[in-house]
Amino acid sequence: MATTELSGPTRARILTAAWDRVHREGLEALTLQSVARDAGVSRQLLYFHFGNRAGLLLALTRHHDRTSGLPARLAAAARLPPVEGYVAVIRAWLAYLPDVLPVARALEAALVTGEAGGEAWRDRMGELREVLRVAVARLADADRLDPAWTVDEATDWTWVRVQPSAYAHLVGERGWSGADHVDRTVRSLLADLVPTACSPSA
Known part of the structure; x- marks a missing residue:
């Protein structure tokens, strides 16, 4: 048995x-x-x-996230001052993205077509959005978030800018280097949300 x-x-x-x-x-x-x-x-x-199959997809994406070292990098980012922590969260996710890109794009396609895998996409991207929301809320609590943005709006803006599809289009199709993609994403988000924080070292 x-x-x-x-x-x-x-x-x-x-x-x-x-x-x-x-x-x-x-x-x-x-x-x-x-x-x-x-x-x-x-x-x-x-x-x-x-x-x-859908249950297996959800389990495998959660497992890979846990075993990749990403949670430790995100936890370390949360201990930094708010602006530095926000940047560290974005950099940690974007550094992780190339490793998960084939699976992430497949799950995203499943979401569009309604196939098994769409729920795994919602689960993992929902968790990413929550991590970003915590980082953005820390900016707001420290009065570093531009008052033109609510926490939810700034979270959504950050979340959409770090989607796997953005990386795939710019790096995979347009030939940007991974480093350029990360640096430009960070600088533009800081300029949008925390204008006084944007600097060459960001």
Whole structure:
């Protein structure tokens, strides 16, 4: 009889196999059968623990975020003064983005087409928006946010400027370097939201 518990190493092996498959072959290549084969487990085990393909997608994106080191970088940013912390959050996310771009773009496409994966996109981008909101709220609490912006408006503006699609268009299609993309994004957001903070070192 199958156990109801999934060991940490087995779960990690399954989610890593799922991530590798999507990263390598695209979202359409992800099936519970293919991941079960890659991870050396039964398809029934995946159904039991993840429910369906959408549940597996959500679990794999959360797992990769946790194991990437991004949470530690975001926590460190939260300990900085408000303007520096806001910049550090943006830089941490944009530095992470190239690694997750193939999966992020696949999930974004699933959101548009209504396929499995759209819920994972909403979940991860919703969490990113909340992280950005905390950083923007710290600017407002310190009277560093331009009064023309509400916290929600400034959060939305930041969130849309750091979307994977923006990176894909500018770096992937237009040939910007990753460093230029990060620097210009940071400088323009500071100019929009915290005008007095914009400087060459930002």
